[in-house]
Amino acid sequence: xxxxxxxxxxxxxxxxxxxxxxxxxxxxxxxxxxxxxxxxxxxxxxxxxxxxxxxxxxxxxxxxxxxxxxxxxxxxxxxxxxxxxxxxxxxxxxxxxxxxxxxxxxxxxxxxxxxxxxxxxxxxxxxxxxxxxxxxxxxxxxxxxxxxxxxxxxxxxxxxxxxxxxxxxxxxxxxxxxxxxxxxxxxxxxxxxxxxxxxxxxxxxxxxxxxxxxxxxxxxxxxxxxxxxxxxxxxxxxxxxxxxxxxxxxxxxxxxxxxxxxxxxxxxxxxxxxxxxxxxxxxxxxxxxxxxxxxxxxxxxxxxxxxxxxxxxxxxxxxxxxxxxxxxxxxxxxxxxxxxxxxxxxxxxxxxxxxxxxxxxxxxxxxxxxxxxxxxxxxxxxxxxxxxxxxxxxxxxxxxxxxxxxxxxxxxxxxxxxxxxxxxx
Ligand SMILES: Cc1cc2nc3c(=O)[nH]c(=O)nc-3n(C[C@H](O)[C@H](O)[C@H](O)COP(=O)(O)OP(=O)(O)OC[C@H]3O[C@@H](n4cnc5c(N)ncnc54)[C@H](O)[C@@H]3O)c2cc1C
Numbered sequence: 024x025x026x027x028x029x030x031x032x033x034x035x036x037x038x039x040x041x042x043x044x045x046x047x048x049x050x051x052x053x054x055x056x057x058x059x060x061x062x063x064x065x066x067x068x069x070x071x072x073x074x075x076x077x078x079x080x081x082x083x084x085x086x087x088x089x090x091x092x093x094x095x096x097x098x099x100x101x102x103x104x105x106x107x108x109x110x111x112x113x114x115x116x117x118x119x120x121x122x123x124x125x126x127x128x129x130x131x132x133x134x135x136x137x138x139x140x141x142x143x144x145x146x147x148x149x150x151x152x153x154x155x156x157x158x159x160x161x162x163x164x165x166x167x168x169x170x171x172x173x174x175x176x177x178x179x180x181x182x183x184x185x186x187x188x189x190x191x192x193x194x195x196x197x198x199x200x201x202x203x204x205x206x207x208x209x210x211x212x213x214x215x216x217x218x219x220x221x222x223x224x225x226x227x228x229x230x231x232x233x234x235x236x237x238x239x240x241x242x243x244x245x246x247x248x249x250x251x252x253x254x255x256x257x258x259x260x261x262x263x264x265x266x267x268x269x270x271x272x273x274x275x276x277x278x279x280x281x282x283x284x285x286x287x288x289x290x291x292x293x294x295x296x297x298x299x300x301x302x303x304x305x306x307x308x309x310x311x312x313x314x315x316x317x318x319x320x321x322x323x324x325x326x327x328x329x330x331x332x333x334x335x336x337x338x339x340x341x342x343x344x345x346x347x348x349x350x351x352x353x354x355x356x357x358x359x360x361x362x363x364x365x366x367x368x369x370x371x372x373x374x375x376x377x378x379x380x381x382x383x384x385x386x387x388x389x390x391x392x393x394x395x396x397x398x399x400x401x402x403x404x405x406x407x408x409x410x411x412x413x414x415x416x417x418x419x420x421x422x423x424x425x426x427x428x429x430x431x432x433x434x435x436x437x438x439x440x441x442x443x444x445x446x447x448x
Contacts, residue, residue: 024067024385024411024412027067027070027071027072028071028072028073028075029071030057030071030075030076030077031074031075031076032076032077033076033077033079034056034076034077034078034079035079035081035082036078036080036082036083037082037083038083039083039099039157039159039165039196039197042078042080042083042159042194042196043159043163043164043165044163045078045163046078046159046160046161046162046163046194046441047162047163048163049076049441050161050162050163050439050441053439053441054076054441055072055074055075055076055440055441055444056075056076056077056078056441056442056443057069057070057071057072057075057076057077057078057443058078058080058135058190058194058442058443059077059078059079059080059081060080060081060100060101060128060129060131060132060133060135061081061103061124061127061128061129061132062127063124063127063128063132064132064136064407064408064410065330065332065407065410065412066189066404066407066408066409066410066411066412066413067410067411067412068136068189068190068408068409068410068411068443068446068447069132069190069443070411072444072445075444078194079101080099080100080101080129080131080132080194080195080196081101081129082101083099083100083101083131083196084099084101084102084103084106084129085098085099085102086098086099086102086106086107086110087099087197089110089111089114089116089202090171091114091115091116093171094116094201094202094203094204095154095155095171095199095200095201095202096110096111096114096118096199096200096202097155097169097197097198097199097200098130098197098198098200099131099196099197100129100130100131100134100194100195100196100197100198101129101131102129102130102131103125103126103127103128103129103130104118104120104121104122104124104125104126104128104129104130104133105125105126107130107200108121108125111202114202115205116202116203116204116205117202117203117204117205117206118152118200118202119142119145119146119147119152119201119202119203120133120138120140120142120146120149120152120200121140121141121142122138122139122140122141123140123316123319130198130200131194131195131196131198133149134149134153134156134185134186134195134198135185135186135187135188135189135190135195136149136187136189136406136407136408137149137150137186137187137406137408138406139365139368139370139405139406140365140406141239141241141365142238142239143365143367143368143370144237144238144239144240144365144367144368145206145236145237145238146203148406149186149187150183150186150187151201152200152201153182153186153198153199153200153201154170154171154172154173154199154200154201155168155169155170155171155182155197155198155199156168156169156182156185156186156195156197156198156199157169157195157196157197157198158185158192158193158194158195158196159193159194159196160193160436160437161192161193161436161437161438161439161441161442165196166181166193167197168181168182169197169199170182170199171199173201184432184436187408188447189408189409189410189443189446189447190442190443190446191433191437191442191443191446191447191448192432192433192436192437192442193436193437193442194442206235206238206274207235207274207275207276207277208274208275208276208277208278208279209238209272209273209274209275210272210273210274210275210279210280210283210301210302211239211270211271211272211301211302211307211308211311211312212270212271212272212283212287212299212300212301212302212311213260213261213268213269213270213271213299213300213311213314214268214269214271214287214296214298214299215261215262215265215267215268215269215296215297215298215299216265216266216267216268216269216295216296216297217265217266217267217297218266218267218341219242219267219340219341219343219344219366220340220341221267221294221295222242222267222269222366223337223340223366224295225269225290225295225296226240226366226367228290228293228295229271229273229286229290232286232289232290233273233274233275233286234275234276234278234282235273235274235275235276236273236274237271237272237273237367238272238273238274239270239271239272240269240270240271240365240366240367241269241270241271241315241363241364241365241366242267242268242269242363242364242365242366242371243267243268243269243270243314243315243363244266244267244268244344244361244362244363245263245264245265245266245267245268246359246360246361246362247317247318247361247362247363248263248265248268248314249263250317250361251313251314251317254324255317255320255324257313257314257317260300260310260311260314261298261299261300262298265297265298268314269366270311270312270314270315273286280301280303283301284301287299287301315363318363318372318374321374321376324376325374325376325377327376327377327382327384328374328375328376328384329374329375329376329384329385329388329389330372330373330374331371331372331373331374331375331388331392331403332364332370332371332372332404332405332406332407333370333371333373333392333393333396333401333402333403333404333405334368334369334370334371334401334402334404334405335369335371335396335399335400335401336369336399336400336401337369339399339400339401340366340369340371342399343371343395343399343401344362344371346395346398346399347360347362347371347373347392347395348360348362349395350391350392350394350395351375351391351392353391354375354387354388354391355377355387357377358375358376358377358384358387358388359375359376359377360373360374360375360376361373361374364405365405368405369405370405370406371405373392375388375392389416393416393419394419396419396420397419397420401420402420403416403417403419403420404420408447409446409447409448410446410447411445411446414445414446414447414448417447417448426448429447429448430448433448
């Protein structure tokens with residue numbers, strides 16, 4: 024992958040009018056632009072290439088309105104996700120988009136990548152939380168629909184085109200988000216099960232029997248859990264040796280911990296749970312989450328690890344994990360893979376690493392992982408997008424007709440090809 028280059032200039036608009044003027048100027052002169060939010064994206068979409076200017080939304084920031092009657096929040100695109108979450112919380116509501124990069128990622132970046140995260144199971148990806156949008160097209164035209172209504176079938180829902188388009192079709196400048204009531208009585212458990220097939224039975228049972236459904240259902244296969252203990256240094260909350268560990272959160276309402284214990288006890292009697300520990304306090308909840316978040320420390324131990332975020336159909340998940348492990352063994356004898364992710368959303372994250380820094384590691388891994396994903400009917404990107412990193416592999420997940428449609432849309436909306444050229448398609 025070509026490394027990021029110093030841009031010719033960094034444009035930092037402070038208003039939508041400035042974004043429009045800058046895009047109109049670049050459009051007129053055929054000047055390519057790298058669009059940037061918080062730069063936490065994992066597929067190098069915002070990294071400038073030679074001859075590009077960077078358009079940073081960092082100064083286009085601020086919450087413009089919280090409407091508690093409509094349960095909506097309107098913000099400028101450069102506002103960090105965490106700022107939005109805090110403002111929603113102060114208004115007694117929650118912004119359901121949540122991910123580990125919340126402190127730096129911007130809402131415009133979240134929309135442009137259709138970010139997923141930890142609560143997709145309950146609230147959907149970013150797309151499902153966006154009611155209104157404003158974008159500036161490549162030629163500087165501002166298109167605004169700060170819609171707050173759940174239902175609006177007046178013609179094409181053009182906003183959906185821009186959500187997840189990774190800055191290739193337009194620049195997002197304002198977002199109207201749907202907020203939600205706080206889930207009451209959240210209980211957290213780490214659960215050991217004997218594999219993906221049992222995990223999916225457990226998922227369906229919890230969805231049926233937990234009084235308010237589930238909030239989180241995160242999976243960590245045995246290699247991942249062992250690394251969290253052996254290498255990252257966490258004290259085991261459950262013994263090592265189970266096939267799969269699940270971090271589960273459920274809003275139990277007034278029933279609270281007692282009802283959660285009864286529910287898990289009953290599921291255990293039915294053979295769906297091998298072992299479990301329930302968090303008894305905020306500190307214990309953080310301790311259980313630390314296993315899932317141990318991934319953020321990998322960079323210290325394996326500077327050259329390669330990460331994947333794929334989707335697999337749920338009915339092929341158990342078979343898929345075995346196939347991915349087998350694919351990992353074909354890469355090289357000293358390469359190991361760990362698997363974890365948002366199981367209920369059919370989204371697996373895979374990290375491949377070797378004991379030594381091997382420059383050829385990414386190349387060795389991509390073919391093995393992506394070909395296996397395709398063979399299983401999966402997608403090469405569940406949530407991080409395509410950017411530059413996965414562009415050569417997009418045909419593994421999209422048909423020629425789909426790719427042609429994407430090119431038609433790009434050509435129609437950005438005929439001079441100035442917005443994030445060379446990304447996605
Ligand atoms: C620790 C960590 C945890 C993460 N966890 C998750 C996760 O759970 N789920 C998930 O989906 N992602 C995750 N990510 C990836 C990343 O945080 C998301 O993709 C995020 O939405 C990117 O936001 P950003 O503002 O940093 O965008 P950037 O990285 O700046 O940009 C991302 C893409 O969007 C484009 N873009 C940015 N802003 C705009 C705009 N206003 N208009 C048009 N295009 C724009 C850029 O050109 C680029 O193509 C994680 C990243 C890190 C570092």
